[in-house]
Amino acid sequence: MFARRCARLAIARTAVPLTSYLARVRPYSSAAPSYEHILTSIPKPGVGLITLNRPKALNALSSPLFKELNAALDNYDNDKSIGAIIITGSEKAFAAGADIKEMAPLSFSAAYNDNFIAPWSHLSNAIRTPVIAAVSGYALGGGCELALMCDILYCTSKASFGQPEVKLGTIPGAGGSQRLTRAIGKSRAMELILTGRNFSGKEAGEWGVAARVVEGGKDELLEEALKTAETIAGYSRVAVLAAKEVVNKSQELSLREGVEYERSLFHGLFGSKDQKIGMTAFAEKKKPEWSHE
Template identity: 60%
Template sequence: MSTASEQSYEHIIVTHPAPRVALVTLNRPKALNALCNALIAELNTAFKALDRDDNVGAIVLTGNEKAFAAGADIKEMKDKTFAEVYKHDFIRSWSEMTQVTKPIIAAVRGYALGGGCELAMMADIIYAADTATFGQPEIKLGIIPGAGGTQRLPRLIGRSRAMELILTGRNFSAQEAYSWGMVARLFPSTRVVEEAVSTAEQIGKVGGLAVKAAKEAINLGEEMGLGEGVKFERRLFHGLFSTADQKEGMAAFAEKRKAQFKHE
C-alpha cells in the first residue's frame, strides 16, 4: 500500500518536514488555491492515508504566501442547477477532513476566504500569519457558506460577530481572528508554517492514543451537554489506563526520566 507522500497529486503536495509530521500544501498557485472538486478529492485521499500511517502523529495544512485558499472555484460551480447540486449533494465531501482522527493544524498565509476560511475552520488548530485575511463573502455571490461556515464561525467567534460577517461578506484580519479566539497564534508570514510544523512535531512526540482521545473528547464534547461531556471524557481517561503509553508515561514521571512512547 502506497503512502500519501508516495502518491502523485496534481493539486496538493505532501511532504514530511519533521519526525511524525506530514505537511500538506495546496498547490493551485495560479488560481490562488481556489478549491475545486479535484483538489478536494486529492486532499481527502491524502488525509485518509496519513490518518492510517503509524509514522504520522500530526498534520499541517497550508497554502502559499498569497493564499491559503482564496475560496471555491466559482467557474466550476457558476452554471450548476439546484437539481444537480441537490441530487449529488454537492460539496458534502469537502467536510471529510473533520473525520481525520489525528490533529490537523492549519497554517494560514494570505487569503482564506469562503471555502478557504471554512477549510481552515475544519482544522483543530489555526496558526495565522499576521498579514492573513479571512472572510465568508458568499453573500456577495447570491449564496451562503455551504461547507460549514454558518455553523463553525458562530461557535468560534460568537453569534453576533459571525452574523455581521456572513451577512455583509466583510473580510476580517488575522488580528481580529486572533482576538476573537478563532486563531490560536499569530506569526510573521515567513514563520507560520515553521511554527505549525514545530507544534505538530511536539504533538507527535507524546502518546498517539492519548492525542486521539483528547481530540475526540474535545470535538464530541462540543455536541454534548457539560455533564455528558465530562462523563465521556472520564470514560476515555479510564480507557487509557489499558495502554502501554500510560504505563510508560507515569513510570517515566516517577523515575524522573523522559518517556519513550510507542503509541500503543
C-alpha cells in the same frame, strides 16, 4: 532519467514559494504520492505536510482538489508513523475561495442529487490525527471553512479571512455559518456573513478563531506550525487521539455529558501500555519511550 529530473524541476518552479524553508527541512522528507493540485511531504519526523498548490487560481478549492486532499489526509491518518498533519497554502493565499467556474452552472437537482460539497467535510468527519491549518494570505469562503475545520489554526497577522458568499447570491456551504458562529458568537458571525466583510489575522487571534498569530511571512508561520506539530507527534498516539476526541465532543454535548464522556475515556486509557509507560517514566524521571498502544 534526465527527462524525469527536468519534470521535477519544472514542478518545483511552479510550486508555492516556500523553497527556501523547505530546503532546510528536506532531510526529513520521504517519498510521497504525486498529485496535481496539492504537494505532500514529511518535513519533520511524525509530521505530514499538505500544501494546496493551485497558484494561478490562488488555491481556489474544487472537487478535484478535495479528492486529492482527502486522499492525502487518509494516507497520513492511516500511517502509524504520522502523529500530526499541517495544511497550508502559499504566501498570498491559503485558499481564496471555492472555484466559481465549477459551481456557477450547477442546478439545484445536480447539486442536491450529487450531494455537492459534502466530501469537503471529510477532514472534520473522518480524520482522527490532529490537523493544523497554517494560514497566510487569503482564506475566504471555502478557504475559511477549510481552515475552521482544522483542529488548530495558526495564521499571519496579515492573513485575510471571510465568508463573502452573500456577494455571490448564496451562503456558506461547508460549515462556515456553524463553525464561525461557535468560534466568535452569533452577533459577530451574523455581521460578517450578512455583509461579506473580511477580517484580519490579527482579529482572528483576538476573537479566538486562531490559536496563534505569527508576525512575519509564510516561512515564520510554517516554522511555528511545525514546532507544534512535532511536539504533538512526539506524544503517545493513543493519548493524542483520545484528547482530540474529548475536545471535539465538547462542541456537541452538554457540560455534564461532556465531563462523563471525558471520564470514560480517561478510565479507558488506564488499559493502554502508554499510560503505564508515561507514568512510570515520570516517577523515575526518565523520558518516556511511547509504544503508541
